[in-house]
Amino acid sequence: MEETVNFMRLLSEESTHSTLSSDSCEYYQTEIFDQLPSIQASRPEQNRHGSLGGCGGSEPGQRLSHDHLSRGPRDKTSVQPLRNLPMCIQAKRSARDRRKMQISNIGFWESWRRSQSISRRRVWAQMGETLSGLLPWRHTLHVIEGRFGVGVKSYFVFLRYLVHLNLLHCALISGFILGPTTFYGRSNNSEPLRFGDNDSVLDFFLGSGYLDRSPVFFGFYTRGSLDLPCLNTPLLYLAGILTILLLSLIMVVRRTTVGYKHTWMLGKRYSMNVSFKIFCGWDFTIQDPDGAALKRSFIRNDLKLFLEEQSFSLRAAQRTLGQKVRLYLLRFILNLLVLSLLGGAFYLIYFSTKTSLYEKEHYWLLSLVLQYLPPMTITFVNLVLPHIFRKISSFEDYSFTTQVNATLVRSIFLKLASLGIYLFFLTTTKQQQSPFQCSENKFGREMYKLCIFNFLATFCNAFLLNYPRKLLQEKYPTSLLTRLLGKQRFLVPFNVLDLVYGQTVGWVGVYYCPLLPLIGTVTLVATFYIKKFSVLRCCVAEQRMFRAATSSVLFHLMLLLGLVMAAVTLGFNLYQPGTTPDENMFSCGPFRNGETLFNVTGLCVDSLPGAAQTTVRYLASEAFALPLILAEIIILTSYLSRRRANQKAIERLKDMLVMSSSDKRFLVKQHATMLRRGKNVNRVRSAEDTPPIHWKDPPPCI
Amino acid sequence: MGNKQTIFTDEQLDAYQDCTFFTRKEILRLHGRYHELAPHLVPMDYTNDPDCKLPLALIVNMPELKENPFRNRIVESFSEDGMGNLSFNEFVDMFSVLSEMAPRELKAIYAFKIYDFNVDNYLCKEDLEKTLNRLTKEELTPEEVELVCEKTIEEADLDGDNKLSFADFENMISRAPDFLSTFHIRI
Numbered sequence: 107m108e109e110t111v112n113f114m115r116l117l118s119e120e121s122t123h124s125t126l127s128s129d130s131c132e133y134y135q136t137e138i139f140d141q142l143p144s145i146q147a148s149r150p151e152q153n154r155h156g157s158l159g160g161c162g163g164s165e166p167g168q169r170l171s172h173d174h175l176s177r178g179p180r181d182k183t184s185v186q187p188l189r190n191l192p193m194c195i196q197a198k199r200s201a202r203d204r205r206k207m208q209i210s211n212i213g214f215w216e217s218w219r220r221s222q223s224i225s226r227r228r229v230w231a232q233m234g235e236t237l238s239g240l241l242p243w244r245h246t247l248h249v250i251e252g253r254f255g256v257g258v259k260s261y262f263v264f265l266r267y268l269v270h271l272n273l274l275h276c277a278l279i280s281g282f283i284l285g286p287t288t289f290y291g292r293s294n295n296s297e298p299l300r301f302g303d304n305d306s307v308l309d310f311f312l313g314s315g316y317l318d319r320s321p322v323f324f325g326f327y328t329r330g331s332l333d334l335p336c337l338n339t340p341l342l343y344l345a346g347i348l349t350i351l352l353l354s355l356i357m358v359v360r361r362t363t364v365g366y367k368h369t370w371m372l373g374k375r376y377s378m379n380v381s382f383k384i385f386c387g388w389d390f391t392i393q394d395p396d397g398a399a400l401k402r403s404f405i406r407n408d409l410k411l412f413l414e415e416q417s418f419s420l421r422a423a424q425r426t427l428g429q430k431v432r433l434y435l436l437r438f439i440l441n442l443l444v445l446s447l448l449g450g451a452f453y454l455i456y457f458s459t460k461t462s463l464y465e466k467e468h469y470w471l472l473s474l475v476l477q478y479l480p481p482m483t484i485t486f487v488n489l490v491l492p493h494i495f496r497k498i499s500s501f502e503d504y505s506f507t508t509q510v511n512a513t514l515v516r517s518i519f520l521k522l523a524s525l526g527i528y529l530f531f532l533t534t535t536k537q538q539q540s541p542f543q544c545s546e547n548k549f550g551r552e553m554y555k556l557c558i559f560n561f562l563a564t565f566c567n568a569f570l571l572n573y574p575r576k577l578l579q580e581k582y583p584t585s586l587l588t589r590l591l592g593k594q595r596f597l598v599p600f601n602v603l604d605l606v607y608g609q610t611v612g613w614v615g616v617y618y619c620p621l622l623p624l625i626g627t628v629t630l631v632a633t634f635y636i637k638k639f640s641v642l643r644c645c646v647a648e649q650r651m652f653r654a655a656t657s658s659v660l661f662h663l664m665l666l667l668g669l670v671m672a673a674v675t676l677g678f679n680l681y682q683p684g685t686t687p688d689e690n691m692f693s694c695g696p697f698r699n700g701e702t703l704f705n706v707t708g709l710c711v712d713s714l715p716g717a718a719q720t721t722v723r724y725l726a727s728e729a730f731a732l733p734l735i736l737a738e739i740i741i742l743t744s745y746l747s748r749r750r751a752n753q754k755a756i757e758r759l760k761d762m763l764v765m766s767s768s769d770k771r772f773l774v775k776q777h778a779t780m781l782r783r784g785k786n787v788n789r790v791r792s793a794e795d796t797p798p799i800h801w802k803d804p805p806p807c808i
Numbered sequence: 809m810g811n812k813q814t815i816f817t818d819e820q821l822d823a824y825q826d827c828t829f830f831t832r833k834e835i836l837r838l839h840g841r842y843h844e845l846a847p848h849l850v851p852m853d854y855t856n857d858p859d860c861k862l863p864l865a866l867i868v869n870m871p872e873l874k875e876n877p878f879r880n881r882i883v884e885s886f887s888e889d890g891m892g893n894l895s896f897n898e899f900v901d902m903f904s905v906l907s908e909m910a911p912r913e914l915k916a917i918y919a920f921k922i923y924d925f926n927v928d929n930y931l932c933k934e935d936l937e938k939t940l941n942r943l944t945k946e947e948l949t950p951e952e953v954e955l956v957c958e959k960t961i962e963e964a965d966l967d968g969d970n971k972l973s974f975a976d977f978e979n980m981i982s983r984a985p986d987f988l989s990t991f992h993i994r995i
Contacts, residue, residue: 188827189904192917194888195897198827231909380959381980384939385923386987390876390906391994398875406944413952416959764968771969 136778142770187227242266246638252397254647255404257598262634264602264661268609269630271357275350275616275623282346283327283620286339290332308470311558312477313551322554323547324618325694335713340696340706347617351676354613355669362662383408400647411506418505437502444498444516451487451520452527458483459531480552481559484524488607489563492517492600511660514599518664521607522671528552529614529675533682546618546695549679553615557622560608561629568640576644596645601637602661605630610668617676815839817855828904835900841995842899845870854896864892867899872993877942878922882906885921906993915991916981920974931972933957 139145188198188205243266251259309315313323320326329339387405392398425433458479468476475482495516499509532552572594579588612626680703697703711722724730813836816824824835843850845866851858864883873879883892886902894902904910905918925935936957940948948956964972964980972980981987 189829190911190914192914194886195824195827195901199823202823202826379963380956381964382984382986384936384943384956384960385919385977385981386984386990388877388943389990390992391990392875393871395875402943402945402947406947409944409948409952409956412959413955416955760966763966767967767969 136774137781138777139774142774243634250638250641252392252400254596254641254645255400257648258596258641260658261596261598261601261605262637265605265630265634265637267361268605269627269634271354271609272612272623272627272630274353275612276627278346278350278353279616279620279623282342282349284321286332286342287321287327287330290330290339308474311474311555313547313554317554318547318551322619322621323550324620324696325547327620327696328694329696336710338706341710343620343696344703344707347620347676350616350623351613351669351673355666358662358665358669362659362666380409380412383412415505415507422505433503440498440502444495447491447494448516448520448523451491451524454487455480455483455524455527456531459528460535463532463535478555478559480528481556484528484556485559485563487524488521488604489567491520492603495520510599514603514660517600517603518660518667521603522610522664522667525607525610525614526671529671533675533678550615550618550622553611553622554619554625556611557608557615557625557629560604560611561632564604564633564636568636572640572644594645595648596641603664605633606661606664606668609665610672613669613672614675616672617679815852815854820854824900828900829907829909830900830904838900838903838995839896841870842896850896859895861893861895862899867892867894872995877945878939881922881925885918890927903993903995906991908992908994910992912982912988913978915988916978917974919981919987919991920977923977929974931977933961933971936960 188202191198191201193201243262247259247262247266250262309317317323318325327339327343332338332342383405387408389401392401462476462479492513495513496509499512499516502509502512504512532549575591575594578585579591579594582588608626608629612622615622697706711719714722815836816839821832821835824830825832828835830838839854842862843852846862849862850860864880864887867873867883868879873882876882880892882902883894884890886898886905887894888898905914920931923931923935923939925938926932937953940953940956961970961972964976966976966979967973
């Protein structure tokens, strides 16, 4: 009596209904389960807990292939360094002895190569450790992470990265620009650098007078004794600036892609947020109880935020049509409000730029204030409006992360557009030139003033706003003002935006003010200590942690946009035909007296040998640009289609995996059932003929 | 480097250097730490491989492990008998795997062992619930715990069996950006 086996496939949904007990009983304790190849492959790790006991277990590669020349996939464990193997030390010791015996079969050359690679790896590890030990402020960052979480720490890490970037810029500038000027001097008719009659301390704030003639600005650098056609001070100056911008581009793009490949390329389907929080959430280096309690509260808040977002999306999906219409209307009105605020801010900036550019000789304090009016307006607008945007987005009924991102997008637009409008008005308004003042320095002066004022604003913010607020909260905790303001928190997004904005100003101004990276470095280091004081003394930890992932993409996007804006401004300034020569003005800087950028580079190209000349001319012509653009488009399209194909393959493989796993479960269960039935039949039969013999049954299960 | 130490033979130190991520100095320092956990139990002379094991209770009170919610599981995963009694070899092994120089794959293997509370080679829902409760010290409600565990399994389970095998776990960990920086103990 043959029993027809039912070949109906178990769908994977069945497995989700089965409970643990029945599954493990019938599945994991069957004999055939132990013989499955996938279980055999994981045996060396199982040895610890398995019935084999002891610390045995040879390396898998050894068991399967003694011939160390075979190229099986398991072979790599037999050549992996010992310390990387997941075995206990006794087993590793015996493996080591075995390898030593093997080594005597390997020639002298092979063993020498191995020892060399080992020592090289040790040297690399040592160097890596020394380098990471050289990174400044490690202890501070550790303390901040312990008290305020990873979000605030990431701000300071970003700050440190910008310090390094600016230091690199300084190095490049000293190599390309300062070096040649120091060694080869300037031209004979350039002004000497010393205090004149009209100079005062104010010059350091206004960028005029003494500073105007100093190396800080464009006008200082002239063609000195280095005067070869292709190697002269102007060309080196240009090359330096271009190298800075190019290097910044590469570094920013690299930083953008390295961290966030996985998040946004895989899409929401494969995001692993919660798993990461659970399995990588706890920092194993925490040693003090307060730090542990804080970390626990961070993890809990993080999970609560995730749960809140889940319930929010549930709620959003259940909105009725009427609610939706009202919500969209509200959002539309609020967006109009945002646009009008932005428009008002831009008009304010335009007005202040006009006022500042047309100011005549006034009393010195008024003149100072008027000169600083545009930076003050911009900083004021950048300070106040983001907080208003934050309030607005809280009315728009988005999830918390979307709120933060919406505020960020608006603030980014505000900052970049305000800077862009300011630059636009600067370059397009004709300004009354005072004599003996370099016209090209005007632009650099404005950027210098922006930079200085940014730093002053940070300083005043910390010491005139944050610290008094903290004192107020300590002395009068129940007063109306304290309750209105609430606890002071370190808002990471806005601070990071400030940093990015400062860096953008640095990039825009570096051509006309070469020492701006140096000023930037100094201000950034000072900002680090000011913000450290502000965070550690005045703020409390934020309860709702802001999700770093998507916002970081926005920050790096802003950095990239800032760089693009700097490049566009530079290109515009360079390409603009020179201003009409006027007897009252004198031009200064490396490209003066009718020498434009194109003249100088043209001279250089002309001096090259014939073949190089034609190549350079070809590269700069349209005949090269068009095929280049076409090639880029084709490459991008191929990457996109490959990505789509890969995603489809991933989907198919995932389905295949689920299917074959449920097939395996089905087959094992069937085999166990048939075996048990066969044993029962045999037992019944033998009970009839022979006295009962105890068979070894499979472990009983309920 | 000063006087010659008599705790280990040179050959033993070489073996330790090859089998772990520690240098000779660090091995000697580790022996000092092991010794000060129980000075009367741990011999100073290890040249003939004495058979000495320290109980779980002593090891989890070390300052490096004291505040870790998984300290018991960590020590149990590295002990041969599964009860948490560590010999010096296992002690060194534990800190070697948890050191900064251990590669991601090795750490993933042991992380899986640590989070596998019922030692069945799978991270099932109960394991996840226990992990979560240890992490948050039971400050989440049971419904919230249930939701989070379900979401975790949904995210990481590749073969559809409603629990995480080592392959699932490793696939998930390989994408985690800060696994290496959080899963290490400096000693």
